[in-house]
Amino acid sequence: MSRPEIATQINFERSGYDNEQLLMLYKALLKPRMIEEKMLVLLRQGKISKWFSGIGQEAISIGVTLSLLKEEYILPMHRNLGVFTAREIPLYRLFSQWQGKASGFTKGRDRSFHFGTQEFRIIGMISHLGPQLGVADGIALAHKLQKEQNITAVFTGEGGTSEGDFHEALNIASVWSLPVLFCIENNGYGLSTPTSEQYNCKDLADRAAGYGMESHIIDGNNILEVYSKISQLAESMRNDPRPVLVEFKTFRMRGHEEASGTKYVPDDLMEEWAKKDPVDNFREFLLNQNVLSEALDKEYREEIKSEIDEDLKRANSEAIIEFNESEELNDVYQEFKYQEVSPSEETEELRFIDAISRGLKQSMERHENLVLMGQDIAEYGGVFKITENFVESFGRDRVRNTPICESGILETAMGLSIKGMKAMVEMQFADFVSSGFNPIVNYLAKVNYRWGQNADVVVRMPCGAGVGAGPFHSQTNEAWFTKTPGLKVIYPAFPYDAKGLLNTAINDPNPVLFFEHKALYRSIRQQVPVDYYTLPFGKASLLREGKEISVISFGAAVHWALEILENHPEIQADLLDLRSLQPLDKDAIYNSVKKTGKVIILQEDSVFGGVGSDIAAMIGEECFEFLDAPVVRVGSLETPVPFSKALEEGYLPKKRFEEKILQLLQY
Known part of the structure; x- marks a missing residue:
């Protein structure tokens, strides 16, 4: 006896997909939903401390992730459980992560989805939301420089698009033609703030035009539309590297996190979107198409439930992490084995500024994966001319003028590090680092401690008074950073030290703030070894x-x-x-x-x-x-x-x- 057809609220188009592909998508969609339902039960039982639900938005995570190649990076948010399950991370490791146990990804140092894993090419968010957008730029830039035809996908919510990092990241990606897929999950609310109080344009996709970018609007609850359109876009972006902005229209059916509730949402709105549930609607469609049977659906659910129960049992039986002071301290920085390169006997008299320039050039020659970024540093050579003629020696790919966006460029540097490259970012003046403070102290400084990813970034800081430059070009702001665990801060006073310490800073895989006093640039001279050499950190x-x-x-x-x-x-x-x-x-x-x-x-x-x-x-x-x-x-x-x-x-x-x-x- 055939099953009576039930209408769905979503218009699904098979688009030539066979039954096996459709069932693959359904099973992938069902898994994060069932995990979430279990987590909500555990939350009520007090067995987990917090949960950010993505119920109602699973089609976006699943559709985007399955459209990408396994080696392509995804930078998700805290509502993108489907990204992690679609990349086939063992569930016990996710459960251990949420319980703060060792089999997770952060050794108990961070929770929920605030982690990354190179093994699965996933780079998790930080609570400040915006920085991950610029990090995606850096990963995409590395792909481009390494001649890899890969794209990078990064998620944000509609609320996150109000942050400056969003606009900086889009502008950088557009100017540099970076293959970044910017995914906006427009789910109606930023915590309790509705979209009407977040932005005043009709669609967030319209913002792409201002950056010279292509954009698309997709029904985020329609798994077939998401999978089909993103697959096409991803392939197009691999062959024609460029950024694309996609706005997914969806809705958040639970609170920002469970403790927040949804009392601020009108009942009729909840009821309308409940009818558009991505899992229920796709299930009905597959049943109507005779692709899925009730028996097969039950089999899938029992299989997923068994996996959840077994992996939860494994995670629950794992011992609680114990505090180990030496391990905590040792993980703040990635290990750096300093290699002494002794100076040559041949010397030349150099000004302070020349010593920095020579050191930087010799480091560029030693490290082919080193990229310099900063305002006006290419043909112009920087405002202090430290990188003058570098373009002729190393090319514009490695000596890059940047837009005026300190935050976005520092995030891009972080992305380069994720792909195994080195970056030097020149602050035109150390004072301007305040516009990039967040990614330095909250991303670069903490990333190795949080999940073992180093930030191989040197930030050069022309600083100091005595040159009549006034309140915005004269600060010496080293104390902003010396108190932040995870950063190294170097401040030489002589040309000899400046060259040797800068070379070490670039060798060091950790983030280094390298202070250069402007008043010393052309006033201090010293005999400096001609060849490359290094000096150790931590030695007065x-x-x-x-x-x-x-x-x-x-x-x-x-x-x-x-x-x-x-x-x-x-x-x-x-x-x-x-x-x-x-x-x-x-x-x-x-x-x-x-x-x-x-x-x-x-x-x-x-x-x-x-x-x-x-x-x-x-x-x-x-x-x-x-x-x-x-x-x-x-x-x-x-x-x-x-x-x-x-x-x-x-x-x-x-x-x-x-x-x-x-x-x-x-x-």
Whole structure:
């Protein structure tokens, strides 16, 4: 007896798919739904702590993932369980991830879908949402540079399109013709905020026109439409690399996360979208087409249920992770085995700026996978001309002018690292890094600790006052980053150190903030080895030795200290140039303090919250019994950096340092 046909709310087109393909899609669609239903039960039982439901949106995750090649990267959101199941991640590993156990992907350090896995070519989100869009740009750029005909798919919600990262990522992808499939899941609400309060255009797909991009609108609840159109687009993008924006119209049937509920959603809207359920509608379609039978459907469900139950049992039986302090600390950075490359005997006199340029060029010659990115760094050579003539030597693929979008470019650098490349990003001025602060401190710094992926990125930071550049081009903002675990911070004061340390920074697979004081660029000269060489991080340089007092400094302030000490030959001082702020040479600091008993710390940054404050605290804790006087800190005024020469001289601590060191000697 034939089954009476039941109308569906979705118009499915078979499009030439055979029964086996249709059943494959149905089974793939059913699996995340059944997992979610089980998770909601466990949530009510208190066996998991939180859940972000994608019920009603499964067709998007499944359709997109199955349209891509296994080696192509996907960057999903927290509602894209279907991405993980379609990539056939063992369920027990997902369950262990959600329970914070070792068989997951983050060693218990992050939850839900905040993780990545190179094995399955999935790069998970961070809670700030936007940065993953720029990371997709970087992965796609690497594909392009490595001559691979692959695309990258990245997800965002309609709420996330309000973030600046979204617009920066689209613009970069368009300008550079990157094969990125930008997937917007327009599900009606950003937490409780409806789309009418998120954007004021008819369709989010319309935004693509402003970036010169192709766009499409797809029924996100229609698995056949998603799979068919994305498969066609993906193949087209592989052959003709370009970004494409796709807006999937769908609806979120559960709360932002389960605790939020859905009381803010009108009942009639929930009822209307419930009729468009992607799983139920496709099931009815397959039954009507005599592709699926009730018996086969039951068989699928029993098979999936058995897999869920068995893998849950395996995850539940796994031991709870125990705290291991050394393991926690060791995983903050990827291991870096420093390789000493000794300097040649042949030297040349170089300015500070020339030493950086030579080091960068020699690193480009040693690392064919190194890409330089920054505003005006190509033909123009950068505002300080450090990369002048680099395009002629290395080409525009590796020396790349960028749009004015610090955040998006730093994210792109992260994407390059995911694909095994190295990146150097030049901040035109260190002050401008504030526009890229989020990806540095929340993505680059944390990614190795979270799931073992390094961020092989050097951020060059032209910084500092003394050149009359005013409040927005003169900051020395190293303290923004020295307190962030996962970052390394280097701050040389001499050409020799600058070249050797920059080479090491590029060798290091971890994110490095490399500070270069602008006032030193053309004022300091030194004999520097002609050939390539490296210097180790975490090793201070003892410039002068004396028994009376320890002077600890870095950057341009080192030269102020030298000048004052030369003007006072009677002062017998140790002068320690830190060079490396993170890691910090604590032994050199303590050894000097124990010898002299008096310490003055000179920094260009204002005193409160600066690096000197932590050094002073460390000395107080570790060397208290050796001190003959209070530790003195000297820094700039607690004001923004002023423009006029007289005001800037009063702002900087050079004169105050002279007064303070003489006072301290008399203590």
